[in-house]
Amino acid sequence: MKRRKLFLYSVAVALSGCGGDTATATTDARSQGAAVKSAGIAAKPVTVALAGNAFITSADADATEVITDQGLADWTSPNTVISTYFRVAAAGPVTVALDARLAGGSNSTVRVTIDGKPFDVKLSITGARSYPVGTVNVAAPGYVKVDLRGISKDGGYFGDVSALKVSANAALNYANDPANYYWSRRGPSVHMGYSVPANTEYFYNEVTVPAGQDKIGSYYMANGFGEGYMGIQVKSDSERWVLFSVWDADNGGKTTLVSKGPDVVDNVFGGEGTGGQSYLRYNWVAGNTYRFVTRVHPDGAGGSDYSAWFYAPEQGAWRYIATWKRPFITTYLTRAHSFLENFIDSNGYMERRVSFGNQWARNVSGAWSELTTGRFTGDATASNGQRLDYAGGMENGKFYLRNGGFFANNVPTNQNFTRPASGKVPDVDVSALPH
Structure with missing residues (x-):
């Protein structure tokens, strides 16, 4: 199993502990203990x-x-x-x-x-x-x-x-696992998980990348779910993506494209697992807030359909990304989460930061529920103490994630944070979203 699929399974495990109380900032024994043990x-x-x-x-x-x-x-x-x-x-x-x-x-x-x-x-x-x-x-x-x-x-x-x-x-801390130097140089990936009600069909999230934090190689993943993810990336100095991907079925069944929006590129991907990938080249701007909607629902024939939309404030419109069909699964949206990662190892010394605000879930009956609790977790690079430059939590009424840059004051993983409720139901008519 490739690294990306392992990451998604680690998110699933982490989300199982997501509750309603805000945890205190106690030391993460796994990561801090590993750091001391690795060097002494x-x-x-x-x-x-x-x-x-x-x-x-x-x-x-x-x-x-x-x-x-x-x-x-x-x-x-x-x-x-x-x-x-x-x-x-x-x-x-x-x-x-x-x-x-x-x-x-x-x-x-x-x-x-x-x-x-x-x-x-x-x-x-x-x-x-x-x-x-x-x-x-x-x-x-x-x-x-x-x-x-x-x-x-x-x-x-x-x-x-x-x-x-x-x-x-x-005590000294540094990357000391030669088999994983590539991942150590990429830096720790961190994620924020949200507990959604049963039969959630739509997940809504808002994402802001602060000015100066849009480094090349960054993925600000907004709407993750049990079988894939959606967010924005910095591919190069001149190219940025809105990316939506769905994994193939675990038994080898292939995810297939149902439809896609204008100017959206679709293909299959491999390397860190396999599946269907769709992306829109869009020069999103650091400092602006972007809105995301994902939908997951059974297709009535033994599979499930996954759809995604992106709101471009510069255009004042929702953009349809794609719908993918995954076989051999009958599910609504589960394991809602966001994450922050760097996918270019040579840029792993650069700091990245992102905030997520106003998360909501909409069930099959059309009722919206606000999601105010997030569980902060990290990948193996963080939990094994290879890098300690990571943080996450709640500030200014939003959840945030931070990694890279070798900053001093990390935030221990595996704890819950609660943001204040906004009471602001998303201003989106899901039945009118473009297809």
Whole structure:
């Protein structure tokens, strides 16, 4: 089973604990405990591999540098900045060394900046070794950033760097599972689950991405359900999507397209599971609020139909995305949830944030119910303590999710939050939605 389907099943498990009370912000023993266990108190230096913890955070368009399974390679440009992150549990001294080697020259000098303090380190052609860098006093618990930048070289390369050696008097947290470095670099995915009444046919949600939080590689998933999801993505500098996907049946039955709206692209997808995908290229704007409606209902022939609509405030109209038919299932809408994720691993150092407001469910009889409780959960990267830069909860009357950016104050997962009821039934006539 692929990662995405595992994610959806983890959401289902998480939603089973969604209740009506607001939980206190107690420590998440699974994620915090895993973090301490993975590194322990650093009496000896620990190895923070660049393969799972580093990013190229600044580079020219023609830069050659890459982060591989072995770490930093092809380091040629003095304009490239390579940033590595680890987390300390308490303030105090932190000592760093480089595990590096030099090839294609005799000497090079690189600048290593630890938590803002620069050190110049000379590498030589004596083979792979650990090069001492220096010690800084970290002022508070949280992530420490170590930047590498080339200063001078007498050959073609500044060197290959496989890891940092880090010593501290506090617990260290970093990605230490080589089999999942790709997911660690993508960063933790976080979700907010909503408990809907039985026989829910329609789910309504409103989504706002704050200005400056619309990073490339972001998926702000608004309307998730037991068999798929719908939301908005940033695909590139010039392309954004409204995406609606439905998974194939577990027994291999294929999801098929019933109909789609104007300009909507449909295809099948694979890689992280299989199913039917539909998307509308639409340049949505950070700071604006977008509205989403999904419908799930049995088709009377042993399957169920899944439909989705998106309200574009710039056009003042609802846009029909598509209807998909999934075989071998008779269901209304279940496991309502939203999530926030990054799908480009090289952009995993960037912070993302989104808010969700005014959630409602409409049953088969046409009665609307406001959903005011959300359950905040995380994926394996979060629960296994590989990354701790995640948060979620309620603020300004809305639920919010946050991840990436290596911020210090995370919010423990597996707790419930309650927003104030708006009493504002969605201003949408579902019978008049376009098809």
